[in-house]
Amino acid sequence: MMRARWVVFGVLAGFCFLVVASSAMAVDPTAIDAVRSKAVLTNQDLQVIDSFLADGIQELVGTRKFTDIARLRAVILSRQGAQQQYAEQFSASALKHLTSGLQAALTLPEELRTKVATNLLILIDGMADLKLLDLSAAMLRSDNAIVRYWAIHSLTNAGVISKLNAGGAATAQAAGAIAKKLGGLVENSGPETLALMVDFAGGVKVSQAEELLLQIADLRIRQYAAWRVKYELLDGSILKALAEKMPSGSAMTSAVAYRFGQLYSCAIQRYVLGTDYLDDVQNQQLASVLVETEEKCTSKLLGAPRTAIKRAIERDDDAGLMAEHDRLLGTAAAPGELAAKIKFVYGPDAAGRKSNAPFPIPKPPTADSTK
Numbered sequence: 001m002m003r004a005r006w007v008v009f010g011v012l013a014g015f016c017f018l019v020v021a022s023s024a025m026a027v028d029p030t031a032i033d034a035v036r037s038k039a040v041l042t043n044q045d046l047q048v049i050d051s052f053l054a055d056g057i058q059e060l061v062g063t064r065k066f067t068d069i070a071r072l073r074a075v076i077l078s079r080q081g082a083q084q085q086y087a088e089q090f091s092a093s094a095l096k097h098l099t100s101g102l103q104a105a106l107t108l109p110e111e112l113r114t115k116v117a118t119n120l121l122i123l124i125d126g127m128a129d130l131k132l133l134d135l136s137a138a139m140l141r142s143d144n145a146i147v148r149y150w151a152i153h154s155l156t157n158a159g160v161i162s163k164l165n166a167g168g169a170a171t172a173q174a175a176g177a178i179a180k181k182l183g184g185l186v187e188n189s190g191p192e193t194l195a196l197m198v199d200f201a202g203g204v205k206v207s208q209a210e211e212l213l214l215q216i217a218d219l220r221i222r223q224y225a226a227w228r229v230k231y232e233l234l235d236g237s238i239l240k241a242l243a244e245k246m247p248s249g250s251a252m253t254s255a256v257a258y259r260f261g262q263l264y265s266c267a268i269q270r271y272v273l274g275t276d277y278l279d280d281v282q283n284q285q286l287a288s289v290l291v292e293t294e295e296k297c298t299s300k301l302l303g304a305p306r307t308a309i310k311r312a313i314e315r316d317d318d319a320g321l322m323a324e325h326d327r328l329l330g331t332a333a334a335p336g337e338l339a340a341k342i343k344f345v346y347g348p349d350a351a352g353r354k355s356n357a358p359f360p361i362p363k364p365p366t367a368d369s370t371k
Contacts, residue, residue, distance in 0.1 A: 027056040027072065032079050041085040049086065052079065053093040057101045060123065061116050069119055077126045091131050098124060098135055114144045121150035128159025130167070133174060137181055149193055152182065156200035164204050172206050179208035186215045191231035194219075198234070202241030210252050213241055217259035224266035225361045227274075232285040235267055236292050243297035246342060254344040261329050261338055262346055264293055265358030268309075268325045272318045277364035287313050290321075298328060302341060330356045 032052040035045045056076045063069050081087055098120055105116040121139060124132050132154075139151035154160070155178050164175040182197050189197070194216055201213040217238055223229045242260040246253060270278070271286040278286070294309040306328075312321035330336030330346075335356045339345065347354035 027052065027059050027075060029075055029079060036079065036081050036083075036086060038086075039083070041083075041089070046085070046089045049089045050093040050096075053090070053097050057094075057097040057120070057123075060119055061101045061104055063119075064115070073119070073123050073126065076123060080127065091129050094127060094129065095131050095135070098132065102135060102139070114147055117142070117144075117147050118150050121147065121154050125150060125154035125157055128157060128163065130160065130163050130171065130174065133160070133178065137178070140181060140185065148185075149196075152185070152193055152196050155182070156196045158199075158203075161200060161203040175204045175206045176208040179204065179206065179212045183208075183212050183215050186212070186219055191234045195234055195237060198237050198241055202237075202244060207252070210245055210256060213238070213245065214252075214255060214259055217242060217263050221259070221262055221266055224263075224270055227270075227277075227362075227364050229270070232267065232270075232282060232289055235263060236289040239264055239267075239289070239293045239297055243293075243301060246301065253342065257338070257342040257344040258346055260297075261336070261344070262358050264290075264298075265325060265329050266361055267293075268321065269361045271313075272322060273361070274364050275318075298338065302337060326357075329358050332357045 029052065031048045035041060035048045038045060053076070056072065060069065060072050060076075063072060080090060101120050102117060105113050105120065107113075108116060117139065121136065124136055136151045136154040139147055140155075142148050142151065164171045164178075167174075179201065182200065186194070186197065197212060198216060201209045201216065203209075220229065220235055220238060229235075239260060242256050242263070245256045246260060267286055267289050271283065271290060274286075275283070291310045291313060294306050299306045308324040308327075309321060312318075312324060326336065328336050328338055330339050332355060335345075339356065345354045345356060346358055349359055
């Protein structure tokens with residue numbers, strides 16, 4: 001569903017790297033390969049690891065040709081190992097030399113600085129090493145959108161999420177800190193970056209992750225109300241993440257349920273009200289979100305398969321779709337099935353109101369009002 005975001009940023013990143021061409025000789029892995037096969041390492045072996053990373057990262061900073069950069073990253077990443085001494089030294093040396101590499105990048109002209117910093121962040125992303133998280137976090141302040149994207153990607157990828165969850169209390173603080181930093185970026189982030197945050201917020205098991213998810217949902221709800229939503233497929237991922245958090249029984253369950261109901265309602269209302277306003281791609285994306293959310297979220301939450309929304313969309317039956325909307329999500333007169341099961345109300349909104357029904361979004365702007 002979210003495949004498009006990778007295409008966009010992959011093209012952007014690839015274009016940046018292809019602008020300047022030069023040749024590069026890949027760092028020689030012979031010595032480190034011999035060390036990697038040993039059961040016990042000497043101080044000399046540890047120095048081999050350090051030298052390999054020093055040379056590799058220095059070469060990465062100086063290489064300009066995309067194909068050479070990609071090969072060099074692959075050589076470095078393929079030399080990670082599981083033996084404790086080896087892994088600890090590899091991590092420590094990576095931290096030391098990546099820190100130096102990023103500092104060196106900051107001294108370069110802007111265009112070159114962006115390319116080098118992005119290359120190093122992609123390497124960090126591939127390592128998925130919790131000791132490198134502070135390096136990525138520091139790059140969140142970059143003015144460059146591609147650098148920020150890869151900084152966020154390297155903080156939120158599946159490998160990092162898995163290690164944060166596996167660490168228990170020892171890594172919970174780090175997970176919470178990342179969620180808080182990401183929260184500060186939500187308002188100014190586009191769909192491709194928000195998608196990374198949603199994956200992180202849905203994946204890590206700390207309360208700050210739920211708060212981040214609510215921030216993202218609130219932003220999207222406001223965008224729906226203003227008819228400024230971009231890439232509706234993102235909301236399928238947000239709704240799924242909210243649905244998975246909803247039965248947790250935490251203190252935030254009702255707040256999560258409210259955002260789920262309101263965001264789902266916004267998507268349904270946009271589909272009905274925007275038939276002649278939205279283009280075919282937007283309508284198709286919305287239809288996909290509505291049907292998949294019914295199949296994978298509301299059916300599971302209510303404990304029985306539901307197909308009324310799918311059938312209404314297939315029949316082009318807006319009245320039937322809104323009838324199911326009201327039955328599922330509620331009206332001013334009575335709570336919907338979801339609220340009856342989860343126990344929540346909608347709101348408070350900006351005016352402090354609460355309701356049994358989702359708040360309506362306005363009709364789409366007219367052509368004159370958008371001039």
